[in-house]
Amino acid sequence: MDVKESKLIDMLIEGRKSAFEQLYHSYSNRVFNLSFFLLKDTGWSEDVVQDVFVKLWENRSGLQRDQNLWTYLYVMTKRQALNKLRSVKRSNACFERLWTQISEVEDNLHDTVVAKELKENIKKLLRLLPRQQRTVFSLSRLEGFSHREIAERLNISPNTVKNHIVQAAKYLKNERLYHDLFLLAIFFSL
Template sequence: MTCFEDNIAHSHIIIALIDGREDALQQLFDRYANDVYRIAYAVLKDSFESEDVVQEVFIKLWNARLRLDETGSIWSFIYVIARRVSLNKLRESRFKIAEQVFTLEADFSKDSDEDTIRKEILALENEVIKKLPGQQRTAYLLSRVEGLTYKEIADQMNIAPNTVKNHIIQALRTFKKYFRRFGYPLFLLFLIWN
């Protein structure tokens, strides 16, 4: 299909969408849902949130259909919605996490039991460390416990500094995944205290 034919096809879909035809929305969803997902995932780094963005974008498109320009670029319109929704979700999630951390810290200081929480976090950390693959565990311990730089760890493990970095990133992803069961505030405290 040529670019001209593609524009005509899109123009017909936009007109059908403006007329309230759900099959036009379905065609646009089929064509652009993966692209919207990629935009959302690039911003959010979370598959569930990104899937929510896809749904929300096409609901917003449907609700805004009467304002569409049949000669305009539908992808540009969808792209702008996808970016806005993704960035709004990112702001919301960061605000929620910050709010949870402040609440959690307030609860800790109110209870004056910070030592107990630290012990709980250390116990969880030790559980995860045992589950890490050998080189990830070694790189993590040398970095976090021994305080060595990536270069020093690389020399000691006889691997490249970028490989050390990758091992530590993977280890932290495992921690994040594990701590997620207990809530992000606990994971954030783990990161702050390490």
């Protein structure tokens, strides 16, 4: 170790900022290069340089005059780089969990909006059907009743139920929204 560096360490221990600045200019590039070698990221490496020199200033009273400063900074840089990697790993795991939760909420919200929109379109179309066709079709396709159950409920024959459903389906198919009705039925059956 040269006398100049030993004197700078003494001045640093005393709390002189000028010594700190000189040591920073002497070693910051080496600290950056080492951390970049370990992290492969410029931003993280700059963070490590800052952390290392902040710790150097905070722990200056524990330094020894004849200490090899580069060895001290080297060990601190490696520790800070490894700590950075650990925190990034934890952050990525947290980010992945958060992203999954946000995606699920977003998917559910999207499904709800699409279902509502489809339902509104179907209601508009169903209003155009004659009352009895609308009732039979709604009971069958939207509420899932069987032909026999609808016939009993409305006091009509199962054949009449079938005819109403066929007529309503033809109308809806011609309106090109039968596809949307089919999608809605699939959506609500999931």
